[in-house]
Amino acid sequence: GAVVSQHPSWVICKSGTSVKIECRSLDFQATTMFWYRQFPKQSLMLMATSNEGSKATYEQGVEKDKFLINHASLTLSTLTVTSAHPEDSSFYICSATPTVPSEKLFFGSGTQLSVL
């Protein structure tokens, strides 16, 4: 099956610093990527939809200036958590769908962010 690589798998940072998470589709081109956030024992909550070459669409309640998303190529999207605080600690997951119209989503392995 298609592979989506997410890096890093875990990161610890100090409060006030910024953290960048990368999501790459390794064997297909993805016009659309999605970023989710998951708290322990909870479901995945969609944060934003990222389209290659255009601005991301954020879900209601998600701060655009705090969670910066860049989708500069068909195989790479990045999520930057700016001025991170302890409440931003969470499991962040990306997913991607191929350019050929498909209902299938392929998920990355997730990034555990811990803000001290």
Added chain:
Amino acid sequence: QQQVKQSPQSLIVQKGGISIINCAYENTAFDYFPWYQQFPGKGPALLIAIRPDVSEKKEGRFTISFNKSAKQFSLHIMDSQPGDSATYFCAASSGSRLTFGEGTQLTVNP
């Protein structure tokens, strides 16, 4: 987001038993209903999916039953194994945008 309600929240099954997880949705525009399996610290992995023009789909030990009129669908895991212990999420979509259920923590005892 349109809701997808999932139950039970947790489920304990003996090895060899049948695990059943249920979901209900509201939005009749949903046209794709996947189930995902997630292990701790990992992203979700697609298990099986169904479209509303089919009432049942079976892949190995996993079966989806779909009731369009009731707007409900369920996952059945036959001959459950300890390796099936994970969190299961139902989801629904119209296009690529998924709405997830709350998740079910399945534990299969040896």
